[in-house]
Amino acid sequence: MTTPTIRDEATGDEGTIRSITTAAFVTVPYSQGTEAAIIDALRRDEALTVSLVALDEGEIVGHIAFSPATIDGEQRGWFGVGPLSVRPDRQNRGIGGSLVRAGLERLRALGAKGCVLVGKPNYYERFGFKADARLTLDGVPPQYFQALSFGGELPRGSVSFHPGFGAKDE
Ligand SMILES: CC(C)(COP(=O)(O)OP(=O)(O)OC[C@H]1O[C@@H](n2cnc3c(N)ncnc32)[C@H](O)[C@@H]1OP(=O)(O)O)[C@@H](O)C(=O)NCCC(=O)NCCS
Structure with missing residues (x-):
């Protein structure tokens, strides 16, 4: 296991984030290859709201x-998680987990109510995410759409x- 240093994205990190994201998703079968473009669109x-990088021996590796996400069109203090990427040669060493935990802590500190994501249940359940029929995302099978409340009722x-998730690679 690696204990990476986690810090906020800084000016100049954009290109590395883009290449790590592209490299991480290139072998993911359900990926449309737009994850790096989504991050750029969200930044623009x-x-x-929170954009964290993981450093290992001074290099960005995740x-x-x-x-912000909306519920029935309203901002209600909920956030979307992702994209999440770890450089392929550094996967399975705990870096993804460190990024998720640090990000959740940051969102809580900002007063967020909770967050949602599309992802594999067996990865995200370890952080407390669960599919719940009360929250739905059009076009996504319910078991892949998972939510984590920071305290209140779901x-x-x-x-x-965010509309940035519709971004395509230029
Ligand atoms: C998914 C990802 C971010 C996990 O980061 P990581 O640093 O490799 O993961 P960690 O070391 O924190 O956790 C390792 C655990 O995750 C599991 N895991 C790794 N990739 C996984 C995946 N794509 N789906 C499900 N589980 C996965 C491992 O089997 C391991 O499980 P275990 O602890 O039960 O043995 C990373 O593998 C990645 O960038 N994948 C490609 C992009 C991607 O799929 N992003 C997430 C989209 S939902």
Whole structure:
């Protein structure tokens, strides 16, 4: 296991984040290859509420983004998690987990109510994420759409990620 240093994205990290994201998703079967473009679009729209990088021996080896999500069209203190990427040669050493935990802590400190993501249940359940029929995302099988409340009761409604998630590679 590696204990990476986690810090906020800084000016100049953009290109490395883009290449790590592209490299991480290139072998993911359900990926549309747009994850790096999504991060750029969120940044452009000032919607990267939290954007963290993981450093190992001074090099950026992972990244996670959090952006505002809406429920039934309203901002209710909920955030979308992702994209999450770890450089392929550094996967399975705990770096992804460190990024998720640090990001969740940051969101809690900002007063967020909770967050949602699309991902594999067997990875995200370790952080407390669970599919719940009260929150839905159009077009996504319910078991892959997972939510984590930071305390209050889970709201009910249809979630939309930030429009930046519609970005395509230029
Ligand atoms: C998914 C990802 C971010 C995990 O980061 P990581 O640093 O490799 O993961 P960690 O070391 O924190 O955790 C390792 C655990 O995750 C599991 N895991 C790794 N990749 C996984 C994946 N794609 N799906 C499900 N589980 C995965 C490992 O089997 C291991 O499980 P175990 O602890 O039960 O043995 C990383 O593998 C990655 O960048 N994958 C490609 C991009 C991607 O799929 N992003 C997430 C989209 S939902």
